[in-house]
Amino acid sequence: MGAGWRWEVFLERTPFGEGTYLGWFVSGLGVTLALSIAAWTIALALGTALGVLRTVPSRAARAVGAAYVDVFRNVPLLVQLFIWYFVVPEVVPPALGAWLKGLHPATLMFVSSAACLGTFTAARICEQVRAGIEALGRGQRAAALALGLTLPQAYRHVLLPMAFRIIVPPLTSEMVNLVKNSAVASTVGLLELAAMARQLVDFTALPYESFVAVTLAYVAVNLLVIAAMRVVEARARVPGFIGGGR
Amino acid sequence: MTARRAAAALACSIALATAARAADPGPTLKRIADSATISLGHRESSIPFSYYDDRQQVVGYSHEIMLAAVEAVRKELGLPRLQVKLTPVTSQNRIPLVQNGTVDLECGSTTNNLERQQQVAFSTTLFVVSTRLLTRKDSGIRDFPDLAGKNVVTTAGTTSERLLRRMNDDRKMGMNVISARDHGEAFLTLQSGRAVAFMMDDALLAGELAKARRRDDWHIVGTPQSREAYGCMMRKGDAAFKEVVDDAIARLMTTGEAEKLYRKWFLSPIPPKGLTLGLPLGDEMRALYASPNDRALQ
Numbered sequence: 001m002g003a004g005w006r007w008e009v010f011l012e013r014t015p016f017g018e019g020t021y022l023g024w025f026v027s028g029l030g031v032t033l034a035l036s037i038a039a040w041t042i043a044l045a046l047g048t049a050l051g052v053l054r055t056v057p058s059r060a061a062r063a064v065g066a067a068y069v070d071v072f073r074n075v076p077l078l079v080q081l082f083i084w085y086f087v088v089p090e091v092v093p094p095a096l097g098a099w100l101k102g103l104h105p106a107t108l109m110f111v112s113s114a115a116c117l118g119t120f121t122a123a124r125i126c127e128q129v130r131a132g133i134e135a136l137g138r139g140q141r142a143a144a145l146a147l148g149l150t151l152p153q154a155y156r157h158v159l160l161p162m163a164f165r166i167i168v169p170p171l172t173s174e175m176v177n178l179v180k181n182s183a184v185a186s187t188v189g190l191l192e193l194a195a196m197a198r199q200l201v202d203f204t205a206l207p208y209e210s211f212v213a214v215t216l217a218y219v220a221v222n223l224l225v226i227a228a229m230r231v232v233e234a235r236a237r238v239p240g241f242i243g244g245g246r
Numbered sequence: 247m248t249a250r251r252a253a254a255a256l257a258c259s260i261a262l263a264t265a266a267r268a269a270d271p272g273p274t275l276k277r278i279a280d281s282a283t284i285s286l287g288h289r290e291s292s293i294p295f296s297y298y299d300d301r302q303q304v305v306g307y308s309h310e311i312m313l314a315a316v317e318a319v320r321k322e323l324g325l326p327r328l329q330v331k332l333t334p335v336t337s338q339n340r341i342p343l344v345q346n347g348t349v350d351l352e353c354g355s356t357t358n359n360l361e362r363q364q365q366v367a368f369s370t371t372l373f374v375v376s377t378r379l380l381t382r383k384d385s386g387i388r389d390f391p392d393l394a395g396k397n398v399v400t401t402a403g404t405t406s407e408r409l410l411r412r413m414n415d416d417r418k419m420g421m422n423v424i425s426a427r428d429h430g431e432a433f434l435t436l437q438s439g440r441a442v443a444f445m446m447d448d449a450l451l452a453g454e455l456a457k458a459r460r461r462d463d464w465h466i467v468g469t470p471q472s473r474e475a476y477g478c479m480m481r482k483g484d485a486a487f488k489e490v491v492d493d494a495i496a497r498l499m500t501t502g503e504a505e506k507l508y509r510k511w512f513l514s515p516i517p518p519k520g521l522t523l524g525l526p527l528g529d530e531m532r533a534l535y536a537s538p539n540d541r542a543l544q
Contacts, residue, residue, distance in 0.1 A: 015408065015411075015412065016411050016412060016414075016415045017415055018415070086434065086438065089438070090438065101438070101439050101440050104422055105397050105422050105424045105440060105441070106422070108440070187427060189402070189424055189425055189426055189427070191425075198338045198339070198402070198403075199338075199402070199425075201338070201339075201342060202338050202341075202402070202403045205341065205364070205365050207342045207345075207346075
């Protein structure tokens with residue numbers, strides 16, 4: 001089976017004189033990483049804000065958070081992406097829509113995909129943050145308020161710092177899922193890693209080499225994410241509080 | 247994570263990615279006879295060659311020819327019944343799916359060229375097309391040089407994609423080439439204003455026009471960039487199967503059946519909207535019907 005491998009194909013030049021097939025692979029990996037980082041930034045910021053909303057005393061605020069989660073968690077990711085890419089530029093004010101469609105096509109694909117993955121993952125992070133805050137017990141919140149902290153101060157200095165330490169493991173899973181989910185961007189034409197795999201197959205006629213390389217790249221990225229988050233988890237651990245008793 | 251576990255994870259992913267390689271099908275006809283099943287590849291939006299109609303049935307010019315070839319295979323093998331398994335394919339995955347045995351025969355809108363002959367075999371030519379541009383009448387686009395610096399859409403994995411990207415590189419035109427997943431999505435990209443033109447085979451462009459909201463807003467322009475012959479795809483090196491398929495197609499052409507199919511799909515109302523493409527039968531197609539062959543045009 002090994003006899004047929006042609007790994008040297010990655011060093012061959014593409015038909016368009018822009019470099020080698022390895023260059024395509026690397027650029028696809030770069031787009032996947034950039035997309036994952038952009039989407040994660042959106043997801044963490046928005047998800048934290050929504051998670052807080054779901055735990056504040058105001059019933060209206062909690063309802064807003066719950067409605068967001070219901071919508072974004074229950075619509076297939078692929079459908080959400082098509083809405084962001086094909087529908088949103090048509091329904092926003094015409095000037096903004098024209099500006100969006102006038103962007104470089106790859107930029108519009110990237111922005112739509114980052115918005116889609118970010119808002120989708122935010123719904124999941126929202127639930128993690130809520131769970132983290134609720135796991136703390138009512139005493140923490142009551143004690144913080146009794147000490148004279150305002151509600152925002154209680155979240156900023158007491159509740160969120162503790163909650164985030166608890167939810168590092170599930171956040172790691174979300175991050176890994178985000179990297180994998182980023183492959184949906186290939187369906188609107190963004191040349192990220194999964195799209196690059198198909199393009200490599202198409203141009204080199206070597207499906208096995210192409211998909212093995214891309215599979216390994218995804219695994220490697222996610223192993224790095226997991227390793228990095230292990231370090232974060234160990235550093236942020238509060239001894240005696242969450243699994244840190246060793 | 248320990249190094250050993252990381253290594254094990256890598257090994258698993260390699261195994262996953264290479265599992266498909268183990269399958270090495272024997273001669274196609276023998277397998278079809280043994281299982282009484284033939285696997286066909288079809289397209290989802292190659293109008294009017296192979297596509298879903300309004301009831302989600304596969305229809306089209308190439309599809310009817312493929313079914314005639316299946317009937318010839320059934321007779322050749324003397325089978326009372328031959329079960330047909332339909333698999334939708336895209337421009338990008340059709341060649342790997344034929345190679346790995348998922349699909350025995352694919353008749354849609356696949357160009358037979360010398361480069362692809364390295365990977366798969368092609369039947370007698372079904373149709374001859376030229377690659378051109380579909381654009382809005384008021385776009386000001388008359389020919390390929392007008393596309394410099396503009397967004398242009400085509401379908402990923404097609405000969406047009408290569409021609410367009412090579413033209414962009416050779417003539418330094420600064421086009422932004424968008425590669426859509428299939429012809430339907432490419433036309434959607436054009437219609438929504440994300441691209442000024444859609445480069446594709448002229449017959450397929452006429453097919454996309456048949457589902458446009460306002461057909462009169464659009465027209466097909468530009469100097470043809472290539473002439474291409476469509477054929478059915480099969481695995482390479484299976485002469486017996488190719489002969490049955492080739493003979494079936496040639497028989498359709500020489501008996502006049504193919505011309506009837508042409509009139510049905512190109513000169514009569516077709517699904518999904520009951521519009522007529524109105525592509526007259528040209529000299530090139532007449533010549534093909536008179537003397538069927540499997541030559542690549544490039």
